[in-house]
Amino acid sequence: MTSTVDPTTDEGVGESELGRARRRKEDEHLITGRTRWTDNIVLPGMLHAAILRSPVAHARITGLDVSEARGKPGVVAVYTGADLAEEQGSLPCAWPITEDMKTPNAPALAVDTVRFAGEAVAVVVARSPYEAHDALDSIDVDYEDLPVVLDLETAARDGDLVHPDLGTNVSATWVFDSAEAGSGGDVEDAIRDAEVIVERTFRQQRLIPAFMEPRSVVVDPTASQITMWSATQVPHVLKLMLAMTLGLPEHKLRVIAPDVGGGFGGKLQVTPEEVLTLLIARRLHKPVKYTETRSESMLAAHHGRDQVQKLTLAARRDGTVTGLKVELLADMGAYLRLVTPGVPILGAFMFNGIYKFGSYRFACTNVFTNKVPTDAYRGAGRPEATFAIERIMDELAVELSMDPLELREKNWIEHEEFPFDTVAGLTYDSGNYEAATAKARELFDYDELRREQAERRERNDPVQLGLGVSTFTEMCGLAPSRVLGSLSYGAGGWEHAAIRMLPTGKVEVVTGSSAHGQGHETAWSQIVADRLGIPFDDIEILHGDTQSSPRGLDTYGSRSLAVGGIAVVKAAEKVVAKARPIAAHLLECSEDDLDFEAGQFRVKGTAKSVGLTDVALAVFAAHDLPDGVEPNLDSEATYDPDNFSFPHGTHLCAIEVDTETGHARIRKYVCVDDVGHVVNPLIVEGQVHGGLAQGIAQALYEEAVHDESGTLLSSSFAEYLLPTAVDLPPFVTDRTDTPAPGNPLGVKGVGEAGTIASTPAVVNAVLDAVRPFGVTDVEMPCTPMRIWHALRDARGGTK
């Protein structure tokens, strides 16, 4: 078995649409090529922009001659940073984590200094993309090299500076201490009193989100409103930030995110390319398109992760953990983008994982280097945190000669203890770690695999078996706005929905949650079909356009269903509430005598009924409405939850490591995720699969590598190893169902689960395979070369 949801049967088919494996509404146009990618958009008179990017990581621009390029065929204009200096402002950072955070000026087009290889230096606008790219070769730039700051630990000690005007490479330091917060004890006491101390330093390599659709932006300034199409996750945030950053009147801007080919946090951004295209189109009064190449995307779209985490875990000999201290260095890159400084903070609340130890201290130092900025990447902070706690729990298990599952059981929060106030200051809503772990253990055949592992060790098999355990929880559903505010994030986290009841009984649902592959159209239709009794196919979901969907905070952090989906529920409840007095009037009864079920208002105890669609038509005609009733069933709702939601799960990985070549091959991967109630199991399973692929890729394949001059060596898919179909195993996925108590659907969020849990499961498995040879750590990605080197070193340098 590799799948628990058989897509050929409708799991959970019943009276309710919820829980049903509906095929996606989105798919028909995507599988037939009738797509609306931004790069497909063609407008009359449209021009094309191409960007000259710095080949060096840190330099002063001492000469920039664009005169020859201006004369090239098809070229309409060429812009330098000096041309746009006054109007371009500074790219926004919406998360000032401390009052004294150092925030450098971040121009969209470099003015006199470049600070990472790939930074935009000049822009050519031409009649065709080919002509625009041709002209880039004619631009002459003189660079005077400046010292390149790359290594995170060296950068943190200052010396050479990325931004000399700031006087330091440290952007900010941020601390959480459980003793100060009142959520636990003093971690230094715990360390002093510990019977066992485990200290480890983990490195989260730099990753590239690598959405399949390169970023693209089209700006049409020719009407009274400027319209921007962008391959973005966040059209609403983008519109607001462009207005605030560029001083553009907000009502004069419309942002559309049409089909968007993946994001993974990589399109949660206000990009230099969006700003530049807008400024240029506005200057030229013509539509302009910019579409990046893949190599440009790798160089200039933000990266993820890139942290060094030093952990000290205090415990007793019986395995009880008593405290955790985390000292973290986080690479910001050369500038602070939209949420760059906040990513490590999101992890700060998750380093305690599913465990209930008594003291915790987290301190992070955000550091500038001459690399492209980091920012959100699938899970944003939480994968990093989960990796660290799950790796060090395994180290403690080794130290105590305990089974890693037994150690987790000894420390985890038990089912009956929820809701649980954690040492990191959160309240976990619900969970059943016992159930998920038991199910995973059984599906995995844990005991049998342990037996096989012992046999292989016994007979010195060159191919050793390793078993990796990872348990996790994460905070989804970002909101609550007041919590985001307390963390100094610049915006709220609520979400908006509207329902428009059309006269024919069809329904338009407007959502502020802007999808890029998650299946909102299907899931939201199921929710509305369930709540209003309207047929699934009679429901249309409108999203990703700030004109049709004026309010929203978009899609990231697994917030869509747990926040946006609940806004849809609330809007549906308002439709029914508005329809009720009208239905009572039509049926000549009291409102109190009405039941609403499956789209019908029925007079209790009788056969008399009227459908919601009939009410909609009656409202439209408005011939016979109760006195004072507005002829309108439309509704809108904004939902801001009281708490995050906390999905969890247990992932188990069996890996075979060839100790002669270092090659690691996943033999079996089992995960049991608990994401609360599920609206569409097909979509949920798909999200888990994709998440696993990205988490496994961090463990085994992917890394953004720079040379000593700061050049990105992994600047194409030839060098940055996205896993192919051959590299990944079949996954065995299953679920338990512990509903979220905080929302009416009981849903929690699933988009990041696979990514968060799988990386430590795989690395723990690799280490479990090679520990008998004395290997204590392998840095990610655990490539054959790294594993082989670790084995060689552990064997004393000889094979």
Next chain:
Amino acid sequence: MRITVTVDGTQYTDDVEPRLLLVHYLRDRLGKVGTVVGCDTSNCGACTVLLDDRSVKSCSVLAVQADGHSVTTVEGLAENGNLHPVQEAFREKHALQCGFCTPGMIMATIDLLSENSDPSDEDVRHGLEGNLCRCTGYQNIVAAARDAAQRLRENPAATEEAAR
């Protein structure tokens, strides 16, 4: 240079620059925007089309090389509203999320199944190795390819029709 190419059953004659890539000819000249560009190194496979019924990455073929040949894109598969069995299987098995790699993945699958009408999971994984997907983890794509193979075996007429 003047080229004549049959794309999705329609013959086009155009003057093109010798350096124009087939994918840009399809997208920018013919408006066949169902075929997309995902990379500049021929690694991702998003631009895969059939050139005389064999899959090619259209970013690594010049438009002039297609002169006198026939090209099938994802837009040419469904006829009269009837999806190709591979398209049906992709929808049925939830083999796509954002959908950007999907046209290339579907075209590569069609070629794979023309060579091997009953592939194993391993066969499919190797057959689609040149096409990257960032959303699905491939498992449902593998399932879709095998499901499509079964559909095509059970309905050879659809195979022939699809090939035309």
